[in-house]
Amino acid sequence: MPEALSLPEVPRPNDVTSQEYAYRRLRHALMIGAIAPGRALTIRGLAEAVGVSPTPVREALRRLSSENALHVLENRRIVVPEMTTQRFEELIAMRCCIEAHAAERALPYMSDVKIDELEMLDARIDSAFEANDLEASTTLNHRFHKEIHATNPTPVALPMIESLWLQLGPFLRVAAGYAQEYYTVDRHKEILTALRKRDAIALAIAMESDIRDGVGRLGRTALRRILGEAA
Amino acid sequence: MPEALSLPEVPRPNDVTSQEYAYRRLRHALMIGAIAPGRALTIRGLAEAVGVSPTPVREALRRLSSENALHVLENRRIVVPEMTTQRFEELIAMRCCIEAHAAERALPYMSDVKIDELEMLDARIDSAFEANDLEASTTLNHRFHKEIHATNPTPVALPMIESLWLQLGPFLRVAAGYAQEYYTVDRHKEILTALRKRDAIALAIAMESDIRDGVGRLGRTALRRILGEAA
DNA sequence: TGGATCAAATTGTGATCACAAAATGCAGTT
DNA sequence: AACTGCATTTTGTGATCACAATTTGATCCA
Numbered sequence: 202m203p204e205a206l207s208l209p210e211v212p213r214p215n216d217v218t219s220q221e222y223a224y225r226r227l228r229h230a231l232m233i234g235a236i237a238p239g240r241a242l243t244i245r246g247l248a249e250a251v252g253v254s255p256t257p258v259r260e261a262l263r264r265l266s267s268e269n270a271l272h273v274l275e276n277r278r279i280v281v282p283e284m285t286t287q288r289f290e291e292l293i294a295m296r297c298c299i300e301a302h303a304a305e306r307a308l309p310y311m312s313d314v315k316i317d318e319l320e321m322l323d324a325r326i327d328s329a330f331e332a333n334d335l336e337a338s339t340t341l342n343h344r345f346h347k348e349i350h351a352t353n354p355t356p357v358a359l360p361m362i363e364s365l366w367l368q369l370g371p372f373l374r375v376a377a378g379y380a381q382e383y384y385t386v387d388r389h390k391e392i393l394t395a396l397r398k399r400d401a402i403a404l405a406i407a408m409e410s411d412i413r414d415g416v417g418r419l420g421r422t423a424l425r426r427i428l429g430e431a432a
Numbered sequence: 433m434p435e436a437l438s439l440p441e442v443p444r445p446n447d448v449t450s451q452e453y454a455y456r457r458l459r460h461a462l463m464i465g466a467i468a469p470g471r472a473l474t475i476r477g478l479a480e481a482v483g484v485s486p487t488p489v490r491e492a493l494r495r496l497s498s499e500n501a502l503h504v505l506e507n508r509r510i511v512v513p514e515m516t517t518q519r520f521e522e523l524i525a526m527r528c529c530i531e532a533h534a535a536e537r538a539l540p541y542m543s544d545v546k547i548d549e550l551e552m553l554d555a556r557i558d559s560a561f562e563a564n565d566l567e568a569s570t571t572l573n574h575r576f577h578k579e580i581h582a583t584n585p586t587p588v589a590l591p592m593i594e595s596l597w598l599q600l601g602p603f604l605r606v607a608a609g610y611a612q613e614y615y616t617v618d619r620h621k622e623i624l625t626a627l628r629k630r631d632a633i634a635l636a637i638a639m640e641s642d643i644r645d646g647v648g649r650l651g652r653t654a655l656r657r658i659l660g661e662a663a
Numbered sequence: 664t665g666g667a668t669c670a671a672a673t674t675g676t677g678a679t680c681a682c683a684a685a686a687t688g689c690a691g692t693t
Numbered sequence: 694a695a696c697t698g699c700a701t702t703t704t705g706t707g708a709t710c711a712c713a714a715t716t717t718g719a720t721c722c723a
Contacts, residue, residue, distance in 0.1 A: 218508075219677065220494075243704065254678045256487070259705085260494045263451075267498035269591055276685070277449075277705055291588040295533070302529045357522040357599070360500055361592055368588070450707065474674065485708045490675085507715070508675055 206242070206250050209235055209336075220257035223247065224264055231270050231281065232343075232367055233336045234374030240281045242271070270367040284372040286424050293417045296365050299358060300346065300412065301405040304392075307352040308401055316396050319348060323389045335377055339370075342415075345389060349396075369416060376416075376423035388414055437473070437481050440466055451488035454478065455495055462501050462512065463574075463598055464567045465605030471512045473502070501598040515603040517655050524648045527596050530589060531577065531643065532636040535623075538583040539632050547627050550579060554620045566608055570601075573646075576620065580627075600647060607647075607654035619645055 208230045213222050227247065230236050248258045262279055265271045272282045282288075322345050329337035343366055350359060388411035395403035439461045444453050458478065461467050479489045493510055496502045503513045513519075553576050560568035574597055581590055619642035626634035 218675090244706095245704070255705090256677055256679090260491055263491045263494045264498040267495040269588075278685090279705095288587060291586060294537075295530075295588050295592070298529060298533045299526075302526070306525075355522060356519060357500075357526050357596075361526070361595070364592070365588075449705090475676095476674070486675090487707050487709090509715090510675095 206236070206240075206246055208250055209233070218257065219251075219253040220260045223251045223253055223258050224261035226251050227261055227265060228270070228367065231265070232370040233339055234370050234372070234377075236281050236371055238281050238283045238371045238375065240371075242279045242281070244279075265367075268364045268367055270364070270370070281371050282368070284375070284420075284424070286428065289369075289372070289420050289424055292365055292369055293412060293420070296362070296369075296412050296416075297409045299362055299365070300350065301408045303350040303355060303358040303362065304404050304408050305401050306355070306358075307350055308396070308399060308404060310353040311349075311396055311399070313397075315348075315352060316393060319345065319396070320393055322348065323387075323393065326389065327387070335374065339373060349392070369420075372420060372423075373416070375427075376420045379423035379426050437467070437471075437477055439481055440464070449488065450482075450484040451491045454482045454484055454489050455492035457482050458492055458496060459501070459598065462496070463601040464570055465601050465603070465608075467512050467602055469512050469514045469602045469606065471602075473510045473512070475510075496598075499595045499598055501595070501601075512602050513599070515606070515651075515655070517659065520600075520603070520651050520655055523596055523600055524643060524651070527593070527600075527643050527647075528640040530593055530596070531581065532639045534581040534586060534589040534593065535635050535639050536632050537586070537589075538581055539627070539630060539635060541584040542580075542627055542630070544628075546579075546583060547624060550576065550627070551624055553579065554618075554624065557620065558618070566605065570604060580623070600651075603651060603654075604647070606658075607651045610654035610657050 208226045211222075211226050211229050217225075236242075242262070244255045244258050244262065247262070248255045251258065262271060266273055266279070269282075271279050273279050322341065326338060326341045326345060329341055346362070347359070350362060388407055391407035392404065392411060395407050439457045442453075442456050442460050448456075467473075473493070475486045475489050475493065478493070479486045482489065493502060497504055497510070500513075502510050504510050553572065557569060557572045557576060560572055577593070578590070581593060619638055622638035623635065623642060626638045
């Protein structure tokens, strides 16, 4: 019998369907790395954990699978995907590609008050970081990026970016566990500077640096150690 | 009562689930533009059209929604998204961004025999194009691009690219209907030349030109006319 | 003619059940 | 101790049913 799965609580407004609620619970758990790569998920197990019947859970699982946050094996068993060097490198490269693109397109719509708000958000990220609060730091970092990309409302880019975050999520906690000190040079400051100057090229570079230095460096060292141990 | 929905047939191997089959039927229909933007889809209607019960259809619909090929309104009604100038421009720009990226990364893995195969595929596209066979021409064009991107097996990029095709699909037939003569300069030749030279920059440029000149130009004129008529 | 009202039909949602396939656990054998 | 064979349990799948919300369409009134 698999150990019971506990999903972090998530607020449930009155009008959300069971399917949507199951989706949010599971998605949030994956996003903050609460479920380890390789973990197998059963429909009935999730149904019990969330407190709904199997039917809405199945729909939630299909959604997550389509976002590539879950993987359905040929056995039809559903698992959190394992991370490999190749996949990790691809995810980071794709994040750079799309997020630089999205940031550049958002730049013309960026206002000074918006940049002020981003600066305040960055301060909160620093606090969460110093407090070693991985969940808050991850969530706030996502919000920082999302606020930038969503300045120009982009129905196309945002879902793709969030899918990439979701795919990196489960690996985050693993990576953080392997890095003795997971600090990052604060590239957000460079992003903010580029925004203030309305410098598209500097913005793209800063965005790429932030991604590669943050998750990128963290994950690479973690992967090296994991693979090293396995060998 | 809404007019009955007829979905193009799709082969059904013995071991595919009803849910997967419903997904494939609907996805293919959307991809080749067989369902018009704005069309509302009902679960029971689809279940009857596909010949399964509502349950697997619901899962298929969730998958397509997560790929942004369908849109769930607040009424919980599910519709094929309408195309707007902004969304169209975004989809094309995103295709350029990701497909150029993917093609560049595939380039080092490209063999001469593979390029030969692509050349033969391109010839078939020309034939389908001259025969005014929109479905075949669309399918083969997708295959041409997919063969390039999948040269380096990319579990990350491919699903995102296909999601973009899927979002453009329903609009394709509309666009083709508005263009009196939908011909395109054959940019595939430029792509092939860049591949043979192993020229990454030329490849990215050719890829972008192909996308913008093909669907891009076609859609832009169509949108202009549609919006012109509406005004 | 245009708009409000209300009953009937339609639709999405979620739980339950039955079934088949796969995984699991336990003997028994070598 | 390791492997095989078989019964049991677990698991995914799909159909059906009940229920609530929405939509539809006809009727009535101004």
